[in-house]
Amino acid sequence: MLIKKSSDIPSSEITPRRLYLNRRNFLTAAAAAGAAAIAGSRLLNFAAPAPVRANAQIPGIQKSKFSTSEPITPFKDVSNYNNYYEFSTDKYEPAALAKDFKTRPWTLEITGLVKKKQKLDVDSILKFAPPEERIYRHRCVEGWSIVVPWIGFPLSVLINKVDPLPKARFVEFVSLYDPSRMPGQRVSVLQWPYVEGLRMDEAMHPLTLLCFGMYGEVLPNQDGAPLRVVVPWKYGFKSAKTIVKVNFTDKQPLNSWNVAAPNEYGFYSNVNPNVDHPRWSQATERRLGEFHKRPTLMFNGYADQVASLYSGMDLKKYF
Amino acid sequence: MTIRWAKIFVFFACLAPLARLAWKGFHGLLGANPIEVITHSTGDWTLILLLVTLSITPLRKLTGQLWLIRFRRMVGLFAFFYASLHFTTYIWLDKFFDVHAMLKDIAERRFITVGLTAFVLLIPLAATSTAGWIRRLGGRRWNLLHQLIYVSAICGVIHYWWLVKADIRKPLQYAAVLALLLAYRVFVWTAKSMKPSSHLPIAPQLQYTSRSRAETNLPE
Numbered sequence: 001m002l003i004k005k006s007s008d009i010p011s012s013e014i015t016p017r018r019l020y021l022n023r024r025n026f027l028t029a030a031a032a033a034g035a036a037a038i039a040g041s042r043l044l045n046f047a048a049p050a051p052v053r054a055n056a057q058i059p060g061i062q063k064s065k066f067s068t069s070e071p072i073t074p075f076k077d078v079s080n081y082n083n084y085y086e087f088s089t090d091k092y093e094p095a096a097l098a099k100d101f102k103t104r105p106w107t108l109e110i111t112g113l114v115k116k117k118q119k120l121d122v123d124s125i126l127k128f129a130p131p132e133e134r135i136y137r138h139r140c141v142e143g144w145s146i147v148v149p150w151i152g153f154p155l156s157v158l159i160n161k162v163d164p165l166p167k168a169r170f171v172e173f174v175s176l177y178d179p180s181r182m183p184g185q186r187v188s189v190l191q192w193p194y195v196e197g198l199r200m201d202e203a204m205h206p207l208t209l210l211c212f213g214m215y216g217e218v219l220p221n222q223d224g225a226p227l228r229v230v231v232p233w234k235y236g237f238k239s240a241k242t243i244v245k246v247n248f249t250d251k252q253p254l255n256s257w258n259v260a261a262p263n264e265y266g267f268y269s270n271v272n273p274n275v276d277h278p279r280w281s282q283a284t285e286r287r288l289g290e291f292h293k294r295p296t297l298m299f300n301g302y303a304d305q306v307a308s309l310y311s312g313m314d315l316k317k318y319f
Numbered sequence: 320m321t322i323r324w325a326k327i328f329v330f331f332a333c334l335a336p337l338a339r340l341a342w343k344g345f346h347g348l349l350g351a352n353p354i355e356v357i358t359h360s361t362g363d364w365t366l367i368l369l370l371v372t373l374s375i376t377p378l379r380k381l382t383g384q385l386w387l388i389r390f391r392r393m394v395g396l397f398a399f400f401y402a403s404l405h406f407t408t409y410i411w412l413d414k415f416f417d418v419h420a421m422l423k424d425i426a427e428r429r430f431i432t433v434g435l436t437a438f439v440l441l442i443p444l445a446a447t448s449t450a451g452w453i454r455r456l457g458g459r460r461w462n463l464l465h466q467l468i469y470v471s472a473i474c475g476v477i478h479y480w481w482l483v484k485a486d487i488r489k490p491l492q493y494a495a496v497l498a499l500l501l502a503y504r505v506f507v508w509t510a511k512s513m514k515p516s517s518h519l520p521i522a523p524q525l526q527y528t529s530r531s532r533a534e535t536n537l538p539e
Contacts, residue, residue, distance in 0.1 A: 034492065085485070089486035288352055
């Protein structure tokens with residue numbers, strides 16, 4: 001904003017000496033104004049759920065043996081309660097802020113230790129394999145959980161298509177960086193773009209999903225459309241949203257939350273009731289819609305499938 | 320008479336956040352995680368009302384509206400009221416009265432430790448908020464005791480600061496307002512120590528009848 005300077009100060013605007021000298025008045029006025037502003041913003045923040053536009057149905061969805069039979073969390077909760085800092089740090093805001101986010105055209109860049117670096121169009125990727133419904137438990141590091149019928153196919157399908165070199169040991173996922181479309185990125189609460197990573201065997205695991213839908217339809221923008229990763233035995237932040245780049249590397253990638261607070265968020269971040277977050281317990285969780293908390297399960301209940309990936313590792317050290 | 324109506328108004332205004340929570344809860348409008356909303360909202364209003372309480376004395380000095388002091392006790396008690404609700408959501412809806420888990424939390428989680436400290440410090444202030452207690456303690460000792468509100472407010476803001484994951488903007492707002500309010504006190508105290516003046520550093524509680532004021536012999 002351009003603030004115009006008046007060439008001459010009228011005598012009426014000159015601060016009387018008595019007021020000018022009274023600095024404590026200024027402190028008080030500033031404090032009172034600040035308190036009033038906070039109170040007002042809290043009262044006005046009514047957090048009305050944004051109307052959710054019905055997305056297109058995905059045809060030909062196949063069932064999966066990996067699905068849980070636990071009750072599914074209502075769609076309106078999964079699509080209105082989102083930790084999606086690219087849009088807002090308030091979980092109720094991404095639904096409205098991502099409403100007009102454009103997910104086409106969209107390309108996924110394949111880089112690093114692969115036979116052929118390439119850029120893939122999202123619609124061609126979706127044809128790599130038939131869509132599967134995977135009803136997974138999803139546990140947030142904050143202590144709440146949901147059960148979501150994701151739609152996608154194993155990430156291993158994509159990885160096999162792009163032929164990584166044998167020395168590739170890790171996969172790095174880079175999310176979109178575009179502050180003009182993602183207002184949360186105008187604030188540096190995290191390092192942007194959001195980066196996540198998996199060890200190669202984790203990425204190739206049949207449970208690890210390349211996801212583009214949920215509840216039978218195209219993924220809502222606030223849940224990470226058009227393309228995200230879902231890793232059900234790790235805390236939610238490991239499941240990167242809106243990915244634009246998959247990079248194969250021989251070094252363990254840095255992940256955004258680890259960079260933000262290395263003592264609180266590790267690279268592995270496997271769901272583990274025995275390893276607490278430094279500031280809160282991870283022994284229990286609140287499943288959305290439930291009143292009582294429930295015990296958190298080792299590897300979020302997927303220990304039978306994934307525990308062998310970590311045999312011999314000290315999970316307190318590699319948290 | 321006007322003061323009485325204004326007090327009734329302030330009373331209901333302080334209840335508005337709770338009424339809004341209850342209304343939204345009743346109509347299922349508290350979102351996907353209602354308990355989290357209740358926890359955050361009661362915590363927010365505790366801090367807001369603590370800061371309002373701390374604003375009254377400076378505002379009164381600034382504007383010369385001495386009657387403002389008559390609202391300080393009520394707002395302060397409402398801060399304690401919301402703190403109690405906040406504490407209750409923690410021991411009931413988060414810990415389900417699991418004493419072992421609570422003790423572990425208090426010992427290990429510094430944001431819980433500092434938050435509990437903020438709450439516990441408010442208890443003697445709420446308990447001694449009556450004219451009878453001012454009389455029993457004597458104005459000077461009462462004033463000294465009630466300076467605990469500064470410690471409580473600082474602990475409350477730190478509690479919030481240590482709780483957030485990465486976005487410190489909201490705790491920073493509270494911290495900024497609190498810093499200004501404390502800066503005012505420091506300013507007044509330094510000014511006073513350099514040039515001794517007749518009045519007490521903190522305005523004494525004037526919120527009782529003329530009879531009790533005469534009895535307690537507090538300066539206006």
